[in-house]
Amino acid sequence: MFLRGKRKHVYQHIIEDLKRQIAEGKIRHDEPLPTQIELARMYNTSEITSRRALAELANEGIISRTRGKGSFLKQETERTAFNGLQQRAELSQIYFVYNNEIASAYHHRFFSDLLTGIKEECELHGIPFYIWGMDDEFQMPEGDDIGIILHPHLKNGNEMPLDLLRQWKEEGKRLVTVHFYYPHLQIPYVIVDNFVGGYLATEHLLSLGHERIGIILTGKSPVEMNQEFALRLQGYKLALTQHRVAFDLELVCVLDGERESEQMGAEGLNRLMSLEQRPTAIFATSDSKAIGAIKAAGKRGLLVPDDVSIIGYDDILVSQFTIPSLTTINQNTLLLGKRAAQILLFERKSEQMRDEIVPQLIIRSSTGEAKTASPEYST
Structure with missing residues (x-):
């Protein structure tokens, strides 16, 4: 079995997302935060995890919790007060890069939900989003200020050559792979578990x-x-x-x-x-x-x-x-797309980032x- 490296827990991602919403003014002082039950549904996790996220925010002095009333943003909390909130990376656009020969496969729900998740996250932060089909020469979009979400699967069922992935990494391309991962290359990835x-x-x-x-x-x-x-x-x-x-x-x-x-x-x-x-x-x-x-x-x-x-x-x-x-099993790839875009947009040390999305039994x-x-x- 693959031994997973150290990665952020789900409750930490909930904390970061709530901090972002607070910093952007989407959570107000006069309105309660979502309950732990609502958060568990929103982030497709357990109530234990969502309760811990709220507890951590309370411990940091960002929110106050009142039994029977809910959790509220403290009046003295300022949008700039979050030392743990990572600033958005300066990207001009984000691309989903795939093998041009297998475009028909992207009508599958796995990919339609994935692309929708990326699009929604990019629109939320005003970043243009495009898809890019590679030919047999594996030409990538050019630019130092672009983010690339890569699906490294080829038409013959194989994956892109490791030397090519290593080269892109050494060239400093801002990459996140989805659905496949290469831990030894230290390329950030998001996969469905x-x-x-x-x-x-x-x-x-x-x-x-x-x-x-x-x-x-x-x-x-x-x-x-x-x-x-x-x-x-x-x-x-x-x-x-x-x-x-x-x-x-x-x-x-x-x-x-x-x-x-x-x-x-x-x-x-x-x-x-x-x-x-x-x-x-x-x-x-x-x-x-x-x-x-x-x-x-x-x-x-x-x-x-x-x-x-x-x-x-x-x-x-x-x-x-x-x-x-x-x-059946729903792979929850809408969240997969959102997390891939978030890593490119917000994670300061994205080369260390890895995330696994939990699927759902239907x-x-x-x-x-x-x-x-x-x-x-x-x-």
Whole structure:
């Protein structure tokens, strides 16, 4: 498992964002701050985390908290009083840079929400935002005062050469990578925590009583796949371990393909349901594969979720309209885009910055309680 470096906690990001809003006059003395429940919803975190953020602001003397009334900005607090508030970097514009050959992939919700998040954060601070498609020569936009949010994925499923990334870093380009990370290069990054996403999907099925859970992944083999699917597999394994369910390699179906497709999901379901001891639930690691699996289940005369529960990953638009509607993982990439832009705009030591966005479980109709337990697969 990847060992994460030291990074800011979510409560610290909440504190910084609230300080920014105070400094910009968006939070007034005569109006209460959002409650800890509201903050938890706004930042997609727990009430424990939001409560700590408010407590830290109170400890700094910035707000006062009154039981039954709420939290208020202290009258004596001035906008310039925040020593911990980082000043906005002088950027003339921000670019989202991607491989020009795979533009069609950016219609996916992951990227539409990502781009919307970047756009909203740039508009909030009056910074122009553009997208830039690179050709095979990897030409970057020019300028010393521009910020670059880079998605280093190529049309063949590979990633940009490390030497090229290292060169851009040495040239002083102001980079943030999204969806992929390179800790040894000390390039700041923001990713969705695929490990947690895989865990949430699997734990949901386990909580419904399923123990024999298949997983459909994209890659060349169980040990040769890209970062996102490898981490989802690790989350799957951890959930099984915590529920004392044995990991069974027979239930891991890995299919090769450049792009996610319903055909992959159909093939994965047919393989898994052809096992002598077939699974009662399947975690398809993309919505496209999950939708294909649901259709294939119907062709085999299986009811979802009565005969097999299926969960996807991505929460694409059509997932809520399938029959049955698809239980899935929303990657929360609107926040991913906002955080990437914030790092470029506000972090003084951005080369040390890294952030992981927590995905969210969306429960719909394609998962249900297991009809039969499988105690022989417990340890």
